Amino acid sequence: MRCTIAAATAALFLSLPAAAEVTVSVHYLAVERELPPTLSNLDPRPERLGLDGAAVALDDNATTGRFMGQTYTLSETVVPLGDDVVEAARAALAETPLLVVDGPTEALLAIADLPEADGALIFNATEGDVALRGDACRANVLHTIPSTAMRTDALAQFLVKKRWDDLPLIAGAHPQDMAYASALERSLTKFGLSVGDRKDWVFDADMRRNASQEVPLFTQDLGDYDALLVADELGDFGRYILYNTWEARPIAGSEGLSAVTWAPVVEQWGAVQLQNRFEEAAGREMAPEDYGAWAAVRAIGEAVTRTNSADPAVLRDFLLSDGFELAGFKGRPLTFRAWNGQLRQPIPLVHPRALVALAPLEGFLHQRTELDTLGIDEPESTCTAFN
Template sequence: MIKRCVIGVSVAALLSVLPAAAKPLRVKFGVLRQPHSSETLSILDLPAEDDTLAGALIGVADDNTTGRFTGQSFEAIDEKLASGEDAVAAAQRLLDQGAIAVVADLPAGDLLRVADALKARDALLFNVSATDDSLREEDCRANVIHVAPTRSMLADGLTQYLVWKQWRRWLLIKGSHLEDELFAKAIRASAKKFGAKIVDERIYVDTEGGRRSDSGSVQTQRLIPPLTQGAGAYDVLIAADENEVFGNYLPYRSFDPRPVAGSAGLFPTSWDASHEQWGATQLQNRFRKEFRRGMNARDHQAWVAARMIGEAATRAGSADPKALSAYLLGPDFSIAAFKGVRLSLRPWNRQLRQPILLSDGRMTVSVSPQEGFLHQTSELDTLGVDKPETKCRLQ
């Protein structure tokens, strides 16, 4: 009897702060996702068939828990692109099926094309995977909300920890792909920002081998030691390897015994399947029970996007994209994401403020922003491009 009373009071308290729904409201959003490469260095990193979608489905279930009390229901429509399929046409199909928003797991170029195509239809686009700073800067769009962190946020999260540890001298090894250079650029900017020093920089050229099928004579003991030899005195070996060509070969194979960070070793991420703090175990357990695997960063970002849609629709009492956008960008919006603080949007470029986890793949080693890195508005704004430096002019 006591338990029933407590539950009744909790529901009453919830309903008292929510707008009364004039009629049942059904909210649909699409999940537009690209196929991810299975060319990974470790068989443990092979992408799941339901990658990204699984997080959105858990988010929909959470939205519907609240929706049962407010007369609202939520539905996610899956649209997985085939290789070479046009993302714009797929996004249009989702809107034709009644989606008022699209949770997008797309590369930067496709994301921009979809954003421009959907502008005339007043649909919101939630970016849950592209980390390109340009999407929040010179190529920013008013109808795109960025749940995924930027490369500069990831780099700053890692740098703050290394500087806090007084590991300020780095050897940077980058891959030969464009994405590797973009991450290396973020690392260089972060080192300058927080007072670290890159003592040497080297390039690992992708020979397009079979990766996991290579015998070891190409990319392991015989190649890594000379690549890392003669760099002088340094504290940490930083890898910029977004295409997973060489980064995981660096630990235990470098010429000097040094920790590895960046794309391997200690890596910055928005989420990791090993994260347990601040009640995250509850979400991890639910996810694992439902999908029989760990929750990765794309899954979590899709979950956050689904929760943002649910929260905005509930608070605004509407499924109108303009009403949702107004609430999300307003002063009252914040959302819990099992990361220690409530998250909010940077109104000048639509980027979600969030802590950055530092993980070794087995556990969370630390969480940035680190102690002592202060900001006049939010310590989360010490991560990434801040408002005074932004190049964003929303279109």
């Protein structure tokens, strides 16, 4: 793979004019979130989640940079719970105007609205909140992680293709679960479907011991249906729904068949090369947050290569232009939506052992690109900061 990258980089270098040396400094800012306890501890959060993806991308950028006279550096700040996010962001912005942020909506908005961030370029690498691409969008923030709406639209397309239209929903009570459930309802409506009976997950018992007794009773009154949707973004209870429902039916949503940013089972389109390089560097599998951070740093690198500049205004203009494309190992080039800063990208539909499909699915057409069938399209966008 290294030889392949080097050969491609050499070809790119020969096609570009001679350029002056450019130094590019990127700061990764991670804001710790308070997460409620879950029923299982099988999926601990990696210590360098997201940051490992940024580090691999920096190495990719450096490969090109050696030919182009470009030097890349990556620094990091982790803001512990309760610490001042704004002060940490000010310190980072004093070093560089290029930030990659792993943080919740309120932290992203606080950073973007700083006077010091005027003219900066901030990448949202991990937060899928639809509002950040809508009413709460900021002109200095681009999004490399898909929105929750993009993921639920991908799942809705699959349900349409399967002609599954009787779709009850079990939703958790945490804000992330409720946001995902709302996005699911919007996506189903968008594609001519609707959520059937909805049940809220209210158990606090240990499902590791009681799932085979409690879940059948909990789902018995749902009757017959095509597939059961689960909104459990924290990974709390959904795993105990599978194979324990009263009716033996497919499970989709946060468990079972899931629409995700990235998964270890994505192996086509050269993805296995990225997976292998990441595992070699990080000692673990690549997670969606890692991919969002990787895409952010790689987007910076691609823009620097094409513009021979580290100026955030120059980079932003190029990233939002028709000239930008990012090879994202998802089967087609990735580009940014000029009306809200969202990175267009296919969405894998997976189960833990295999890739099932890649959305947008065949038959879902769009006048610009089928990728814009996923998420909030320009005519329905409420984002005005990019106008």
